[in-house]
Amino acid sequence: MTLLRVESLQKSFGSLNVTRDVTLDVGAGEKHVIIGPNGAGKTSLINQIGGQMTPDGGRVMIDGSDVTRLAPEQRARLGLARTFQKNTLFQRLSVFENVRLGVQARFGNSFDLAQRAAARTDVNARARDVLDLLRLTALAERRVASISYGDQRQLEIAVALAGDPRILLLDEPTSGLSPVETRQLIEIIRALPSHLGILMIEHDMEVVFSLADRITVLYYGEVLASDKPDVVAANERVRDVYLGASF
Amino acid sequence: MDLFVSQLLNGLVYGLLLFLLASGLSLIFGLMGVVNLAHGSFFMLGAFIGLSVVSYTGSFWWALVLAPIPVAIAAAAIEILLLRHLYKRDKVDMVLLTFGLSFVFTDLVEWGWGKDTFSLSEPASLEESLEFLGGYFPQYRLAIVVFGLAVALLLWLLIEKTRIGAMVRAGIDDTRTAMGIGLNVPLLLTTTFASGAALAGMAGVVAGPILGVYSGVDVEVLIPAFIVIVIGGMGSLKGAFVGSLLIGIADTFGKAYMPEASMFLIYAAMIVILLARPHGLFGQAAS
Amino acid sequence: MGEFVFFLLALAWPFLAGSYGTGLITEALIFAIAAMSLDLLMGYSGLVSFGHAAFFGVGAYALALSGMKLGLNPWLGILVAVMTSALAALIIGYFCVRVSGVAFIMLTLAFAQLLYSAAVKWRGITGGSDGIGGFDRPQIAGLSLNDPIYMYFACLLGFVLSLWLLRRIINSQFGHALVGLRENETRMRALGFSTDRLKLCAFVLSGAFAGFAGALYAIYNSFISPDALSFAQSGMFLLMVVLGGVGSLLGPAIGAAIFLLMKQFVSSHTEHWLAIVGIIFVCCVMFFRSGVYGFLKQWLERGART
Ligand SMILES: Nc1ncnc2c1ncn2[C@@H]1O[C@H](COP(=O)(O)OP(=O)(O)O)[C@@H](O)[C@H]1O
């Protein structure tokens, strides 16, 4: 079943076409990985799916309905969550509070002025569960600014997962991580709920091929190939322009 | 018909006076990210210093030339001693700082010159009126139009055609890149801040015969100047020019034809434009 | 414990301090409410309003005019004042929350200035720059707020009530959402928060509290002039918050008190009150960014460790 569909998406900055007629699908339970050299337009694509950037043409659809004109918060309410390439966290709040806000967005009531937030045991309990899932429990009370970069990368995912999304967009979750941290994070991604549709940008080919159900190769804003890993690996053009050295 | 033409002239005069203020404000914001709430104070300080120069020398022209100098020095000192240390902090800190400074300047001016409203007399050589298009036009106002347009042209040439201008433009696009390509950014910032202040001080002298010289004139001109750059787009010289004329003319006609509603007019204009184009007419949607 | 001592002192104050000291603290309590209301926007939501005097002034004028023009009971007048300021905040906020950065600063400043010029120019209603005075003070069961001691207790009650309500708001889910907004708006939107609506709500609440303070101020002085709406007044509120400590609620209240005490002291020695305000402002921003509250907190924590 297709959860997320991107159809003939177009975007340009002046003469620079960052997204050229991009079409792709993400189904429930699928791990779809986008690869492509720096500047290929991967982040721009994620931004257009998330609603942070408006496309010039084409459509973004969630569950078959058009969300191209919806604001990021409206898309989030339809079950779309994302992380950012550059950490986008609540720096001065604790790790727990970061996740709790993510939970509150979906399960709490942000216009409740009377009840103490601490009294919403359901919200707090879910926040603690998410911290457990991401193995961040030990850091719960630490301020974000005081934890390591690797832990912050993990927290990015925790915050996105907090609202129990159906579609998760991950923009280079392993960037800047050590090999050990990368391996840990991959384990975590592998252990995510199986119904989740994941669209993920990744550079490390080992990671890509160990995780992906499907791979899309972006090159200068264009889809070069979009298929099962072995098919993509065998694709002549992909080998020429991108994978070359890795195989 | 007369009334229309003379109002149009008054609108142009007011608009170009606003431009002298707004252009500096806009460039300072574009380059340094400083929302300078003390910019009206530079205007006011220039006007008062001009007043004193006129009373010593008896010459408006000396005032026009000399008054901007101490204003520029004060501004340079502020940039070097205070602002410079805040560039890396939250932008709000710089706004608060200049806000605080505007209080200091108000007090300084009231201490030096008192709380009265003074009028700076226009230069004797421009006291007459010229007759054309079936109306009488005060020479001084015509001179302001010429002066304002000349400053606009010079600024445009400076920004677009000279090396310094290229540096300013590079800095507005991206301060870090400008540093990367070896520009002396600190000097550039000090110079821009001081020049903007000098221009504001000069505007204070030029406006003296028209708006009067009093403590409180700073806020009186600062708000419309800010409205101008919000409308025109922060950091854009063209925006400052178009916005100034728009607000100058709209405000003048508003006062002449619908005095009751006039004060709402420029605010309404600002709100409408902001809602339609949140970054102003010529602003970029940059961070 | 500290709050209990404060409470006892507050109750005994009018009998210890005499009429001059009582008046001073009454005023401090009023401004503390206004400063705390600004802190809700500035410190908790990250919305630095440069025109907060607008809501304070609207509250003050609403109280005065509801009594003088509509003949309303002044108790009802307070309610009207709070609602009018909330309405003003709703309208002004509707525009302001759409923009951010400089445009936000400018819009808040411009709206306040607009109300200021309206108050100056509509002489028929507002009395122009002369202001209006001589309206009734509320009274209940024969206790009139004309008596400075009752006025003091009314303001103390108003302050404690405001502090309690604002604390509740800040500790609620709504309050947490505001803090999220302050820290990272992009993330908040990506999580599904309606950030514009949150901001507008914060505006209205903040405006209502500022209007409440404005109403008390009008009652206290039995007079109101456009100064209450001025650029300088907005600046004073900002200074109280910065001086006391942004985002600490109690800090800005302390800031308001220090500000007024300093004003009394300085004004009796020199005419350069405004310059002093400016210099304190500059010093706070440059060297003392966490304010008195932050300073005290650090100092107490260091004391606790050693
Ligand atoms: N807001 C923007 N304005 C102008 N150019 C942009 C903007 N965002 C991205 N770009 C440009 O688009 C290209 C693709 O960027 P991006 O999507 O971040 O690539 P990737 O994530 O694949 O490395 C880059 O050349 C970048 O400079």
Ligand SMILES: [Mg+2]
């Ligand atoms: Mg990228």
